[in-house]
Amino acid sequence: MNDNPSSWKRTAADIFAVLARWLLGAVFLYMGLNKALHPVEFLKMVRQYDLVQSSLLLNSIGGALPWFEIFCGLLLLAGVAVRGTAVMLIVMLVPFTLLVFHRALAIQSAQAIPFCAVKFDCGCGTGEVFICRKLLENFLFILFSVWLLAGYGRKLCVRYSLMSCAAKTGLPEKGGSNSSI
Amino acid sequence: MAHADRSIRVKQPLEIMTPDRRQPVRNVLLEALLVAATGIVLAFGANLVSPRGLALTRNYFPAGISRPVPAATSVSSPHDMASTNPPASSPAQLLAVRLKEQGLQSVDGQQAAQLFHDPRFKQGSIAFIDARDEQHYGEGHIPGACEFDPYYPEKYFATVLPVCQAAEQIVVYCNGGDCDDSASAAILLRDVGIATRKFFIYTGGIPEWITNGLPVEIGGRNSGNLRSTNK
Numbered sequence: 441m442n443d444n445p446s447s448w449k450r451t452a453a454d455i456f457a458v459l460a461r462w463l464l465g466a467v468f469l470y471m472g473l474n475k476a477l478h479p480v481e482f483l484k485m486v487r488q489y490d491l492v493q494s495s496l497l498l499n500s501i502g503g504a505l506p507w508f509e510i511f512c513g514l515l516l517l518a519g520v521a522v523r524g525t526a527v528m529l530i531v532m533l534v535p536f537t538l539l540v541f542h543r544a545l546a547i548q549s550a551q552a553i554p555f556c557a558v559k560f561d562c563g564c565g566t567g568e569v570f571i572c573r574k575l576l577e578n579f580l581f582i583l584f585s586v587w588l589l590a591g592y593g594r595k596l597c598v599r600y601s602l603m604s605c606a607a608k609t610g611l612p613e614k615g616g617s618n619s620s621i
Numbered sequence: 622m623a624h625a626d627r628s629i630r631v632k633q634p635l636e637i638m639t640p641d642r643r644q645p646v647r648n649v650l651l652e653a654l655l656v657a658a659t660g661i662v663l664a665f666g667a668n669l670v671s672p673r674g675l676a677l678t679r680n681y682f683p684a685g686i687s688r689p690v691p692a693a694t695s696v697s698s699p700h701d702m703a704s705t706n707p708p709a710s711s712p713a714q715l716l717a718v719r720l721k722e723q724g725l726q727s728v729d730g731q732q733a734a735q736l737f738h739d740p741r742f743k744q745g746s747i748a749f750i751d752a753r754d755e756q757h758y759g760e761g762h763i764p765g766a767c768e769f770d771p772y773y774p775e776k777y778f779a780t781v782l783p784v785c786q787a788a789e790q791i792v793v794y795c796n797g798g799d800c801d802d803s804a805s806a807a808i809l810l811r812d813v814g815i816a817t818r819k820f821f822i823y824t825g826g827i828p829e830w831i832t833n834g835l836p837v838e839i840g841g842r843n844s845g846n847l848r849s850t851n852k
Contacts, residue, residue, distance in 0.1 A: 476667070479675050480754070480772045487682065495680040500665075503675035507664035515656065524652025528660070531653075589649070602655060603648040 457592035460584040464529065465516030467581065471565030472509030479503060485563025489539055506565075516588075519597025526588040533585065536564070537578040544571040681772055683812070684723060684804040716801065716824055725807055726821050728792060730833050733823040736792055737763065737835070748788035750781065752795040752806035753827070761837035763794070763830060764847055771805040778813065785815045797826030 475482040483502035492498050509532070515525045540562045547558045556572035564574065587593070594600050668674040675681070720727050728736070741747045742765065749766035751758050758768045767784050769777045785791055791810075795802040807820040823830075831837065831850045839846040 476671065477673065479668075479671075479673055480681070483675060483681060495682070496677055499675045499677045499679065499681065503668035503677060504661065504664035507667040507671075508660045510667075511660040511663055512656070521652050521656050523649045524654075524656040527649060527653035528656050601648070602652050 453592060454595050457587060458595045461516050461519065461522065461588055461593040464581060464584050464588070465513045465518075467513070468509045468529070469513030469517065472506045472511075472513055474565035475506035475563075476510060479506065482506060482563060482565075485561060488563070489543065491539075509565075519593075520599045521602045522593055522597060522600050523589050523591070524602065526585045529585040530582060530589070533578055533582050537575065537582070540564070540571070540574060540578070544575075682801075682805060683771075683808040684719065684801045716799065716804075716822075719801070720804055720822050720824075723804060723808060724817050725804060726818075727824050728821045730823075730825045730829045732821075733792055733794070733825070733830070734833065734835060736790065736821075741789075745784070745787045746789045748784050748791045750785075750791060750793040750803075750806060750810075751827075752793055752802040757796075757827075759840055761831075761839055761848065762827070762842075764836055764838040765843060766794075766838075767842060769793075769806050769810070771802050771809050774806075774809050781810070782813065782815075785810055785819070788819065790821060791815070791819045792821050792823050794823035794826045794830070797824065797828045800826060 479502055482505075483498065486498060486502050486505075492501070512525050512528055512532075515521055516529075543560070543562070544555065544558045547560060548555050551558075556570060558571040559568055560571070561568045562574060668677075717727050736742065736747050737749070739747055742749075749763045750769050751762045751766040752769055752771055753762075754770050754772070755768065758770075762768070767777075767781050769781045791807075793803040793807045795806075803822050803824075803826070807817075807822060811817050811820065827837075834850050836847050836849050838844060839848055
């Protein structure tokens with residue numbers, strides 16, 4: 441029995457980090473599948489943001505992005521290239537959140553309703569949502585991603601890092617030992 | 622062995638303090654690049670082999686990639702508000718302007734009902750085209766309307782083209798509001814040789830049809846399974 445409080449804290453952090461990794465992985469897998477199974481609906485949603493004027497670019501986003509999200513979700517669930525995947529999640533989540541926020545502001549100003557009463561399908565793969573809930577969700581997902589990027593969530597990983605020399609250079613083992621399966 | 626383990630443990634914090642500290646950051650970025658590259662290749666591959674995948678080179682929005690009217694919530698974006706042009710007051714008006722630019726005519730609910738009750742509809746001189754997806758079409762469409770999903774046109778050309786060629790007036794509809802799939806359907810059919818003058822876009826679409834208490838047909842075309850929408 442180890443009664444050291446710091447050890448308990450570390451164990452709790454380990455458990456939460458792994459749960460956060462699995463949660464992120466499951467969410468990205470679910471949202472990606474929803475879009476990949478209904479690519480035309482997703483394409484229409486992407487179009488609503490008026491991001492690109494080229495049909496090739498628009499179709500590339502609509503066709504490939506859902507599968508990319510599925511890929512990232514699977515990597516996180518399995519625990520492969522966790523920090524690299526966390527970077528990709530942040531790269532996706534931050535601009536998406538800004539776009540959704542910008543669109544919600546436009547809806548709010550046009551309808552003259554409270555910001556949190558704005559509800560629309562943001563194309564996130566979960567149908568119509570209230571904007572405040574969506575922003576809070578995304579904020580949490582970004583936070584979890586940063587947490588994973590910081591080196592947590594190493595337990596129960598198939599291959600935590602793809603870079604073999606990473607282990608040698610050694611970030612501190614925040615989650616205790618590198619418990620690769 | 623125990624001695625070797627201790628030496629490794631002592632070494633770790635020292636390495637973190639060295640200039641090589643940037644190495645882990647570089648490794649993470651490299652790993653992210655690797656994930657991105659692999660993911661992009663796999664994503665495009667999956668889209669290519671998926672039966673529901675998008676054709677990258679096709680223009681799915683022949684009526685224009687930019688939204689004809691602001692989103693489903695029917696609001697103006699800040700860009701629209703900043704415009705010097707006076708804003709149109711409703712999605713229907715904006716859509717009508719857009720249709721005119723495409724050389725397409727529009728009809729309202731009353732005109733659509735008149736064409737539906739016109740005896741020429743039974744004779745095939747007037748046709749109705751439903752530009753929604755298969756699921757929505759099956760859940761209820763204007764009785765006798767042909768299904769034509771503009772996102773998968775090749776699937777429907779064989780059945781829709783003879784109907785369009787025989788008709789003198791073709792009413793195309795989708796979900797009303799800011800839905801421009803009906804315009805896309807008309808443009809696709811125009812591109813394969815159906816005269817533009819034949820097309821009339823029913824801008825109110827199926828929601829208005831139902832609101833007006835007109836009947837809808839469930840299932841396939843001419844299934845005879847009619848449902849009254851009278852309130």
